[in-house]
Amino acid sequence: MRRWLPLLAISLSTFMLLVDLTIVSVAAPAIAGALHSSFAALQWSVDLYVLVLAALMMAAGSISDLLGQRRVFVAGLVVFAVASLACGMAPNTAALIAARGVQGLGAAAMYATNAALLGSTYTGRDRSVAFGVWGAANGAAAAAGPILGGLLTEHAGWRAIFLVNLPVAAVAVLIAMRAIAESRGSSGGRVDLPGTAAFTLAATLMVYGLIRAGEHGWTDPATVGVLVAGAAAAAAFVLLERGRTNPMIDLSLFRQPSFSTLMFAGAALTASAFAHLVFVSLWAQSILGLSPMMAGLALTPLAAVAFVVAGAGGRLLHNVAPRHSIGWGLLLVGTGTLLGMLLGPDSGWSVLIPSLCLTGLGVGLASPVLASAALTAAPPHRTGMANAAMNTFRQLGYAIALPLLATVSAGQAEGVLAGSGSFADPGAAAMELTGGAYPELLAQASTGTRAAVEDVLRSAYAAGLDSIFLLSGILALIAGGAVLALVRRSPAPSEQASVPDTVAARGPRG
Template structure:
């Protein structure tokens, strides 16, 4: 049993940090009421966590290659636990958003090292089992967040969704210290601070621009300026990485079609399967009038199915080429989200169950294989970088999709409401203000307005997953990783052993 302690430590940390991606969405109405939060502020409580997580994943991966994976992993656990405590004690929305950002920093350190720790600890069939069970934790966590959040919010209070992280983090630290072999990594090379800075600026400006577009419109001069700044920062990042001897992200990896298509598939998976769940939670609570716990349970089919399929897949699909499990998994996500478009103004939550189950199968197939496939197509010295890049693209997919989908939902609601309150009413509706608007517009119109937005975002999610699935099936082919150029590979081969 001792050999599985590293897997347990890694899976606990993964489940905890991914639950925090979605757990806030189910607590949003209670949080907004106590802290008097606006819809934009609610978006930031979700997005700032994902944004910091995505912005620092690659830096954390590169750092772990130098300092040792276990060392960075444990440090991340400690930072995450302290930030969770600060979130639970937050007196206002600003403090909560700041603490969520620090949470993202700890999450980045944990998530960037997960797959590298498993790859260094397990071999052969044990590795397939380990990645399968770790993938089960990945697949279940994002959808289980609303379920856990609903139970805690309804019976304890919204602050408990953060306090629950503390005992989990303590257990994970103990397991990591006991079960995971330590090591110093390699001290070669320097941290790519210009790369970290330019990537963070680019991601922040892109997310802020997309959120502002939902409030002020795409023609707003500030929106246009912010998005132009994001494009400029992205260009700076690419130029910086291209000319550094020890980059945060070696752009040469993208010359390998297998690596490039895996990054696209990783981003498309979270964007299409999970970003829309935030609006399903709000719809279930505000329009259907469900309690927080019941609304969380609406998403349970996706979580349960993803967990079962990912856990079984590691053992049963050991010899299946990654392009099939990932490609067909994404196509199943497309089919599942397309089924969710059957929701109508008079529908109840059961109409979503078939689509959520099919989506769960797709998520369960994709998640464990994406991580191991990314590691398989790069040199061992780039294990931390590849793991960080894969997880970065997954979180960027979610972070960028969320404000885009919010804009789409609000836009569709505005179209249906017409002159009945205009943009202000549409934003209040999509932010959970259905009950408040009942005196201003008929219930049937409000329900139709929200469902029109849900229908459109499910359709967009299905289209993205379908394109990604076909791309993976056509372009992902096995390829032995080429030896890295000496000038671009300062990290010692022993770094991946920790």
């Protein structure tokens, strides 16, 4: 059993950092009430965490190649634990958002080294099992966030969703120091600070522009200016990377259809399978009146199915080509998300069970294979970079999808509210409604119009959710089709003997 201790430490860290992507969603109403915050402000507590995680992932991968992957992994755990304590003690929204940014720094250090540490620790079938279990942690964590968040918020208070990280991080550090051997990549060179700065600036401006568009509209001059500045920063990043001998990301990798498609697939998976859970959780609490715990438990089917399928996939899909696991997994995610459109104004939470189960099945198939497929699509000296790039794109998918879906949902809800004539400012009402303020809006209605206003609000929220499910489903279907069509077949098992060990750090082969 001792040989599986490294897997335990790595999987614990992965589960913890990915849970923190979505754990805030179900606790949002409680946090907003305690800190007197708006949904838009709380959105930054999610987005800043994801932005820092995504922006620094590749830099953390380069640093780990230079300083040692275990060393960077343990440092990330310590930073994450300290930041979690700061989140749990935050006196106001600004302090919470700042601490979440530091959390993202620690998460980047952990996540950038996970797959590389597994690849250097395990070989043969043990490696397939290890990547399967790690993939199960990946697949279940984001969906489990609302469940754990609901349980902790209801029984221990919202601060517990952050403080629970402390004992988990302590256990992971102890195991890592005793059971994981130090290893380094072979990329060499210096950390690309200019590239990291340009990438961070571009991602932050783009996400801020999307959030601002939801509040002020796409034609708002400041919104347009921020988005244009983000595009300019992205162009500067590309120019910087082209001229460097040791770039943060080797742009020539994107000339390979397999690599580019896998990056798109990683972003699409998190965007389509997980971003909409924030809005489903708000719907369950505000429209259905469920407690935080029950709202979290309503999402259990996705987490449970994803965990079981991903855990079994390492053994059962050992000889299946990665493009099939990823491609068909994304098609299942797309189909499952589209099933969410069965939700109507008077639906209960059970209407989403088929959608959640099918989405969980797709997540369980695709998640464990994405990291390993990205390693195989890159040359031996770029494996650390490929792993970091995949993780970066996965988190960017979530960070960009969240404000975009919020904007689309509010827009659809505004159309319904405007048509009813019940609200003087349907745009503002739609923003409040999709941010979880249904009880407050309903309380403003007079006794004689209360029933009519209730029907309009429920219809508006359902219309907003339908638009979210539709966009998420289409994105996943497009990504799944692209993977099946463009990702090349990986080397057969018999050919793997000639592949360097770092490149073969992957799960299923085909």
